Amino acid sequence: MHSITRKLFLYNVVLLAGCSSVKTVEAKTPAGTVSLSYVARLYSMKTSMFGKNMVLQNKYNKLEVETNSRRAWINGVMVWLHEPCRKHGTQWTIREVDFKKGIDPILRSYAYAPKAMPRLVVIDPGHGGKDSGASGPNKVREKEVVLDISHRVRKHLESKNIQVKMTRSGDTYPTLDQRSAYTYKVGGDLFLSIHADGAASPQARGVETFITSASGYDSSNYYGQAGDKSSQRNNEHDAANAILGFSIQSNLVKASKRDDRGLRRARFSVIKKAPCPAALVECGFLTNPTEESLLNSASYRESVARGIANGVLGYFTLVKRARK
Ligand SMILES: [Zn+2]
Numbered sequence: 001m002h003s004i005t006r007k008l009f010l011y012n013v014v015l016l017a018g019c020s021s022v023k024t025v026e027a028k029t030p031a032g033t034v035s036l037s038y039v040a041r042l043y044s045m046k047t048s049m050f051g052k053n054m055v056l057q058n059k060y061n062k063l064e065v066e067t068n069s070r071r072a073w074i075n076g077v078m079v080w081l082h083e084p085c086r087k088h089g090t091q092w093t094i095r096e097v098d099f100k101k102g103i104d105p106i107l108r109s110y111a112y113a114p115k116a117m118p119r120l121v122v123i124d125p126g127h128g129g130k131d132s133g134a135s136g137p138n139k140v141r142e143k144e145v146v147l148d149i150s151h152r153v154r155k156h157l158e159s160k161n162i163q164v165k166m167t168r169s170g171d172t173y174p175t176l177d178q179r180s181a182y183t184y185k186v187g188g189d190l191f192l193s194i195h196a197d198g199a200a201s202p203q204a205r206g207v208e209t210f211i212t213s214a215s216g217y218d219s220s221n222y223y224g225q226a227g228d229k230s231s232q233r234n235n236e237h238d239a240a241n242a243i244l245g246f247s248i249q250s251n252l253v254k255a256s257k258r259d260d261r262g263l264r265r266a267r268f269s270v271i272k273k274a275p276c277p278a279a280l281v282e283c284g285f286l287t288n289p290t291e292e293s294l295l296n297s298a299s300y301r302e303s304v305a306r307g308i309a310n311g312v313l314g315y316f317t318l319v320k321r322a323r324k
Contacts, residue, residue, distance in 0.1 A: 028089055034099050035091040036065060043107065054085070054092050061107055067092055071262070074106055077250045078262030082217035097214045105239040106246045112239035113322035114277070118189035120163045121312060122182070124270055125150035126195040129173030134198025134285075136292030142196045143171065145295045149283060150194050152305030157312060180273040190244065190312065191278035193270045196295055197285040205288040206259030207304075209249040210280040211241035212272045213265040232272040240277035243318055248279055248311030255307025256300070258284055258291070277315075281308055 029035045036054050040047045045056040045063065056063040064073040070081045072094075081098040094103075105112040125147040127133035133142025147168070154164045165186050167179040174182065183191050197204070213219055215231035234241070245263045253260045261282075271278040283304045284291040294300040 029091055029093045030088055032096050033086075033088065033093040034096050035088075035093050036085070037091060039063070039094075039099060039103070063103065063107070065092070065094065072103070074103065074246065075250075077246065077253060078260050079103070079106070079246065080262050080264045082214055082265060095217075097217065101214050101238040102242050105242045109243045109318040110322045113243060113319045114237075114240050115323065116189075117319055117323070118276075118316065120165060120186065120188050121157055121190045121192060122165050122167065122186065122188035122276075123150045123154055124167040124179050124183075124191065124193040126193060127173070128168050129171055131173050134196055134287065136198075136286035136295075137202075137289055138292055138296070140286055140292050140296045142198070142286055145196050145286070145301070146194045146283070147171070149301050149305050149308075152302055153192070153194070153308050153312075156305060156309035160313060162312075162316070176269040177273070179270050180275075184275045188274075189276050190315070191271070191274040191276055192248075192308070192312065193268070193278070193280040194308070195280060195282050197282045198287045199285055200287075202288055204285050205291050206261040207249075207252050207256050207284055208261035208264055208282045209245045209252065210264050210266045210268060210271060210282070211245040212238070212274075212278070213267055214238055217265070219264075219266040228267050230267075232267065234272050234274050234278055237274075237277045241271075241279065244277045244311075244315045245279045247314035247318070248281060248308055251311040251314060252281065252283075252304065252307040255303045255310065256284065257303075258294075283308075 036056060037047060040056045043058055045058045048055050052067050054065045054067060062075055065085045067085050070084050072079050072081055079102060081094055083095045085092055085094050127143040135141045150166060154166065157164050167174050167182050212232055212234045215235045216229050218229055249263045268280050271280050284295050286292045286295060
């Protein structure tokens, strides 16, 4: 699969030589946007409408964008755009930032992956100590669930000779700033915060992965201080965040078999302040009775941990291949 993707990459490198020509190629779309027909041409994809969705597809990849919506799917995995896909004249367009800092890094990781191999992964089990996090109808507590999942992820990664450190290994509560400071101090090359969700509605369910919003853009929804569009330290890793987040979300959905809530954007403190590529994973809803009982079971925790670890390993593989 990757030798095929590589061929596509080499082909696209020619097409993309000077991506700054985006606006000149598509003069009809407003500044800061690209049309989906331009994206389709770039990847040699055919376009078709399927209900409300614009589908772009070639032999290797499928990009599906819901019109007038922020939802898109890359090879079947949901990815939230910073701004909705909108029609300008006859053209469906997305923000240039969503193409350059989301879709393109995911589809052509070779061109965007960091040059250095990560050495140290920092795992951050959410909450702890005085902060129990979310809890469900049967009082299963987030801080305990995510600590166990984190230890399991650590074991999987260490079994592949990847060095791992944790911001907490017991029932303690490092502050959010202490978690970021720790990652900086130990020289973390990859940061992974692990959580379980809570919502007012017991119907809410599924798994999701967050990365920092691009500078100038809001979160995917109410999460992470809505209205905050500031530039953050972690924004220098925008492309790597997308590669990492997509790899984790794809593997997490597959391993957990839960609903795909997508790769989303938010300025959660621990990811926006991370000095390295970073993602925050939500492993299911404790407020959903079915998912609470899953999150309370060793077998589900192990599946989720395997999914997250496979996502990290997938990211390592993409970085390694980009170096060749
Ligand atoms: Zn949490």
